[in-house]
Amino acid sequence: xxxxxxxxxxxxxxxxxxxxxxxxxxxxxxxxxxxxxxxxxxxxxxxxxxxxxxxxxxxxxxxxxxxxxxxxxxxxxxxxxxxxxxxxxxxxxxxxxxxxxxxxxxxxxxxxxxxxxxxxxxxxxxxxxxxxxxxxxxxxxxxxxxxxxxxxxxxxxxxxxxxxxxxxxxxxxxxxxxxxxxxxxxxxxxxxxxxxxxxxxxxxxxxxxxxxxxxxxxxxxxxxxxxxxxxxxxxxxxxxxxxxxxxxxxxxxxxxxxxxxxxxxxxxxxxxxxxxxxxxxxxxxxxxxxxxxxxxxxxxxxxxxxxxxxxxxxxxxxxxxxxxxxxxxxxxxxxxxxxxxxxxxxxxxxxxxxxxxxxxxxxxxxxxxxxxxxxxxxxxxxxxxxxxxx
Amino acid sequence: xxxxxxxxxxxxxxxxxxxxxxxxxxxxxxxxxxxxxxxxxxxxxxxxxxxxxxxxxxxxxxxxxxxxxxxxxxxxxxxxxxxxxxxxxxxxxxxxxxxxxxxxxxxxxxxxxxxxxxxxxxxxxxxxxxxxxxxxxxxxxxxxxxxxxxxxxxxxxxxx
Amino acid sequence: xxxxxxxxxxxxxxxxxxxxxxxxxxxxxxxxxxxxxxxxxxxxxxxxxxxxxxxxxxxxxxxxxxxxxxxxxxxxxxxxxxxxxxxxxxxxxxxxxxxxxxxxxxxxxxxxxxxxxxxxxxxxxxxxxxxxxxxxxxxxxxxxxxxxxxxxxxxxxxxxxxxxxxxxxxxxxxxxxxxxxxxxxxxxxxxxxxxxxxxxxxxxxxxxxxxxxxxxxxxxxxxxxxxxxxxxxxxxxxxxxx
Numbered sequence: 001x002x003x004x005x006x007x008x009x010x011x012x013x014x015x016x017x018x019x020x021x022x023x024x025x026x027x028x029x030x031x032x033x034x035x036x037x038x039x040x041x042x043x044x045x046x047x048x049x050x051x052x053x054x055x056x057x058x059x060x061x062x063x064x065x066x067x068x069x070x071x072x073x074x075x076x077x078x079x080x081x082x083x084x085x086x087x088x089x090x091x092x093x094x095x096x097x098x099x100x101x102x103x104x105x106x107x108x109x110x111x112x113x114x115x116x117x118x119x120x121x122x123x124x125x126x127x128x129x130x131x132x133x134x135x136x137x138x139x140x141x142x143x144x145x146x147x148x149x150x151x152x153x154x155x156x157x158x159x160x161x162x163x164x165x166x167x168x169x170x171x172x173x174x175x176x177x178x179x180x181x182x183x184x185x186x187x188x189x190x191x192x193x194x195x196x197x198x199x200x201x202x203x204x205x206x207x208x209x210x211x212x213x214x215x216x217x218x219x220x221x222x223x224x225x226x227x228x229x230x231x232x233x234x235x236x237x238x239x240x241x242x243x244x245x246x247x248x249x250x251x252x253x254x255x256x257x258x259x260x261x262x263x264x265x266x267x268x269x270x271x272x273x274x275x276x277x278x279x280x281x282x283x284x285x286x287x288x289x290x291x292x293x294x295x296x297x298x299x300x301x302x303x304x305x306x307x308x309x310x311x312x313x314x315x316x317x318x319x320x321x322x323x324x325x326x327x328x329x330x331x332x333x334x335x336x337x338x339x340x341x342x343x344x345x346x347x348x349x350x351x352x353x354x355x356x357x358x359x360x361x362x363x364x365x366x367x368x369x370x371x372x373x374x375x376x377x378x379x380x381x382x383x384x385x386x387x388x389x390x
Numbered sequence: 391x392x393x394x395x396x397x398x399x400x401x402x403x404x405x406x407x408x409x410x411x412x413x414x415x416x417x418x419x420x421x422x423x424x425x426x427x428x429x430x431x432x433x434x435x436x437x438x439x440x441x442x443x444x445x446x447x448x449x450x451x452x453x454x455x456x457x458x459x460x461x462x463x464x465x466x467x468x469x470x471x472x473x474x475x476x477x478x479x480x481x482x483x484x485x486x487x488x489x490x491x492x493x494x495x496x497x498x499x500x501x502x503x504x505x506x507x508x509x510x511x512x513x514x515x516x517x518x519x520x521x522x523x524x525x526x527x528x529x530x531x532x533x534x535x536x537x538x539x540x541x542x543x544x545x546x547x548x549x550x
Numbered sequence: 551x552x553x554x555x556x557x558x559x560x561x562x563x564x565x566x567x568x569x570x571x572x573x574x575x576x577x578x579x580x581x582x583x584x585x586x587x588x589x590x591x592x593x594x595x596x597x598x599x600x601x602x603x604x605x606x607x608x609x610x611x612x613x614x615x616x617x618x619x620x621x622x623x624x625x626x627x628x629x630x631x632x633x634x635x636x637x638x639x640x641x642x643x644x645x646x647x648x649x650x651x652x653x654x655x656x657x658x659x660x661x662x663x664x665x666x667x668x669x670x671x672x673x674x675x676x677x678x679x680x681x682x683x684x685x686x687x688x689x690x691x692x693x694x695x696x697x698x699x700x701x702x703x704x705x706x707x708x709x710x711x712x713x714x715x716x717x718x719x720x721x722x723x724x725x726x727x728x729x730x731x732x733x734x735x736x737x738x739x740x741x742x743x744x745x746x747x748x749x750x751x752x753x754x755x756x757x758x759x760x761x762x763x764x765x766x767x768x769x770x771x772x773x774x775x776x777x778x779x780x781x782x783x784x785x786x787x788x789x790x791x792x
Contacts, residue, residue: 008638010663010710011619017701017714077699077719084679084698086416087424090433095702096678107409119401142408144401151398158402185776186672186708262634339710340792342638425696434683438693439584445729448611449738471744478603478742482610507601507744512651513625513658514599518745 007343014345016335019355020328021071024363026177026199027327028068031367033174033200034207035061036110036166041237043163049233055380056218057211058114063371065106071363074354094180105173109166115140116159118378120147136377174203181330188263189334194252201245206323208238213316214371216309222381228305235312238319239295246288266341274336274344279329287322291315448482451475455483458490462539469540470519479503479538500532582732587687588754589726590781591740592763593662595788597747600625600660604739604748605645611727611738618713619643620724621664621739627653628790636790661784661791662748664739665690665711665724666772669779673703673712682721688753688781689726697721708773709780726750751783 003014039057041047073079086103089096115122123145126137175196181187182195212234219226256264271279294315298308332347350356430436452475456463459476466472477483479498486493510520527535535543600623608614608621623644627637641648644660651658667690674682674690681697684690697720704712704721712723727737731750735741740748751760763785770787771780784791 008624008640011622011640011643012704012713013710015713017704072700075700077701077714078697081679081696081698083419083423084681084696087420088428088433088680090676090678090680093676093678093702095676095700099678107412112405115405142401142404144404146398146400148398151401154398154402180702184672184676184706186706265634335705339708340638341634342636342792428680431686432683433680435680435693435696438683438691438696439685441695442691442693442725442728443732447730447733447735449607449730449735449741451730451735451741473746474744475741478607478744506603506647507599509647510650511600511648512653513627513648513660515596515659518599520599 003348004346005343006345007338008340009338009343009345010340013335013338016332016345016347018331018335019075020332020349020357020360021075021355021363023324023327023331024360025068025071026174026331027206027324028064028071028363028367029177030174030199030203030323030327031207031210032061032065032068032105032110033170034204034209035064035211036170036207037204038208038211038234038237040163040167040170043160044167047233047237049229050237052227052230053211053215053234055117055378056215057207058110058117059374059378059380060211060214060367060371061207062110062114063367063374065102065110066370067363067367068102070366071360074359094176094183098176098180101169101172101176105166105169109162109169113159113162113166114378116155116162119155120152121378123147171200175200181334186339187334188261189267189337190330192252194248195330198245198248198252201241201248202323202326204241205238205245206320208234208241209316209319209323212238212312213320216313216316218375226309228308231312232308235295235315236299238315239292239299242288242292242295242319246292249284249288263341266337270333270337270344274346275329275333278325279333282325283322283329286318287325291319291322447484449477450482450484450487452477454487465537465539470542471539500536500538504532504536504538582734584686584732586754587731587752589667589687589689589731590751590753590760590764590783591664591667591726591737592749592751592760592769592783592785593664594747594749594785595659595661596786597745598623598660598662599745599747600644600648601744602644602647603742603744604662605643607738607742608724609645611730612725614722615716618716618722619645620711620722621662623648624661624663625651625658626661626788626790627651627656627658628788629653629656633788633790636792638792657788657790659788661787662739663709663711663772664782665707665726666709666778666780666782667724667726669781671778672706672708672776676702676706678702685728689728689731690723691725691728692721692723694718694720694722708776708778751781753781 005014035057038050039054039061042051042054073082076082085096085099089099091097119141122137122140124147126134126141126145129137178196178199181190181199182192184190212231215234216226216231256267294311297303298311303311335345336347337344352358425435425437427436428434431439455476462476466474480495481498483495486495505523508520508523510522514520532538602623604621605619605623612620614620621643622640624638624640625644625648629637637653639648648660667688669684669688671684671690674684677683678700679696679698680693682690682692682703699714699719699721701714701721704714707723712721714720715722727735727739730737736750737748740750749760751764752758753761753764755761764783767785769783769785771783772787772791773780
């Protein structure tokens with residue numbers, strides 16, 4: 001099984017250690033963080049226009065957060081030893097600490113916020129349904145059926161605090177992933193203090209785009225009119241975040257080109273050859289420049305609604321592909337060149353294997369299935385109310 | 391006012407209790423599953439040191455050979471191969487040292503063995519004796535002229 | 551070079567250690583105090599002939615799977631003054647020696663590579679569970695029954711000395727033959743090196759001749775700008791070596 005190597009690589013470097021699953025993982029956690037930030041826009045910053053997406057954003061974040069550990073488990077040489085990260089975590093290891101950040105975010109932020117926001121519906125459903133559904137909702141109520149004005153006010157206050165804590169928690173959730181890469185001094189493609197920041201902003205971009213697409217899709221499926229004021233505002237926030245994200249990435253690039261340290265020659269060559277399509281074409285041009293220009297033009301010119309919806313759909317899809325390409329370029333790109341700066345290897349993805357393309361695709365589709373189930377259990381929309389949140 | 395406030399927060403109390411229970415279960419799992427020797431010398435399983443020290447050896451080390459093969463030692467002494475340890479040519483010999491009568495090592499084929507060090511290569515140190523084996527001996531195997539344990543030939547071709 | 555006097559000194563210790571090896575005792579040799587040793591290695595570029603004996607010896611001693619390397623040898627060709635772009639090759643890690651060079655002129659030499667057993671190793675820093683660690687005698691080891699195969703250490707090592715064992719699915723690397731050095735033997739690679747290009751060093755032993763060599767000769771480590779505290783010391787390492 002000879003892997004084509006150009007130039008010289010240390011013998012143990014030829015085979016990539018981190019596969020496409022380690023591309024899927026930051027992509028998924030990024031979507032979680034981004035979706036949550038969008039939800040917090042309404043809750044904390046009172047951007048009322050995006051309220052229709054609030055509950056949807058939370059459920060989307062949960063669906064993706066539940067899938068997030070799966071690529072990691074599949075990737076481990078010994079998944080049965082995964083618990084060790086919680087038993088004997090090495091406090092100096094970003095990966096170990098991330099295990100706790102994940103649990104914190106799942107339990108203390110996301111689940112709590114969803115529970116508090118949906119509690120009224122949960123209690124009502126526990127009284128109106130029968131059979132095992134009734135048991136399920138009763139369990140979710142934790143035995144309390146108090147949905148009085150006072151109780152709901154308490155929920156609202158506590159929920160507000162949770163969301164407030166949730167914003168830095170979301171930054172921590174995905175910033176840590178960036179730090180896992182950014183703190184590796186052995187790898188100059190990864191090692192930069194900008195890495196956590198770039199990861200966070202690209203996460204926000206992908207998360208916002210995702211919720212925007214899911215919202216428009218759900219409205220189409222439910223045959224409800226799309227609240228254009230909402231979608232226009234979401235697209236605006238997508239644009240602002242994109243500009244910051246693009247600026248950060250360009251800063252990294254310009255810095256590298258200008259300083260031209262020892263790694264530059266090797267990385268530059270890699271970018272022009274092996275990573276050209278995924279970085280220049282997919283990530284930068286199609287995934288960043290086109291959406292920025294499109295949404296930017298929409299801010300300047302009066303574009304009819306139908307065309308705007310089409311533009312948002314296309315831009316949303318391009319963004320999601322572009323951010324996936326960004327994760328690919330970081331993770332895979334960082335392993336394609338030799339740490340001797342004298343050679344390059346090739347990444348051969350299998351189709352059918354524990355870390356293959358099929359599994360990666362399945363892991364990206366699974367959150368949507370989970371989201372569908374979540375939307376059935378905890379409906380984001382009250383029937384009869386057209387395109388409005390709770 | 392105070393009482394009704396507490397009444398309205400009852401579900402939060404239940405939630406806090408649920409969290410506390412989960413946390414307690416986690417602590418119990420930790421106490422049970424963390425290996426006993428963990429942390430003995432540092433942030434790792436202390437028993438690992440003993441386990442890693444106790445693996446069996448494959449190379450006996452030249453000292454073990456010299457205990458029995460004194461004649462070879464005297465042949466090597468002062469010669470060019472003094473510093474070349476026995477197993478570098480003869481392979482792993484721990485099993486032979488363990489049971490000399492039962493485990494007989496195979497003699498290496500000098501035609502293959504000697505060039506692995508002495509085949510001429512531009513990257514070898516200039517003062518290292520190297521030959522182009524294809525041209526060097528006219529087809530004769532190395533052993534036919536050189537005694538491997540003291541390989542230097544005197545001028546005139548006699549064994550030193 | 552190992553002198554006869556040194557051999558006579560080692561004889562009783564080695565014989566005693568050997569007794570224990572034969573007896574199959576799980577502990578290291580009696581009298582081995584981990585706190586009295588601080589292990590390193592000297593790699594003398596002037597002496598390396600690229601025979602690959604060390605690579606073969608390591609594979610034999612440690613059951614290293616084919617295609618993966620706990621140690622390997624690189625061949626360098628530096629044609630001119632520019633140091634950043636040498637021509638390097640390492641066919642099968644140098645395990646079967648090297649074919650004749652196509653290079654003409656310039657500087658040509660062999661460089662053995664291995665785990666540097668860094669004092670401030672980035673690999674032990676990133677291990678999430680404490681499966682790889684730095685021993686009291688300054689050897690970096692992997693606890694094979696605890697490693698969960700996340701490969702973070704493999705990414706963090708600047709020298710490319712780690713790999714994932716294809717069958718055991720845990721991280722593996724040079725152990726400095728810990729099972730040998732704790733019994734008074736030297737490492738398999740040092741034992742089999744015919745020219746003395748590889749020599750084990752005990753940096754806490756005032757009488758260790760290699761320690762003395764390090765104090766009196768010009769030596770270098772790989773990638774010093776990363777401040778890993780590497781303890782594989784190279785004598786006469788050219789600036790082109792990556």
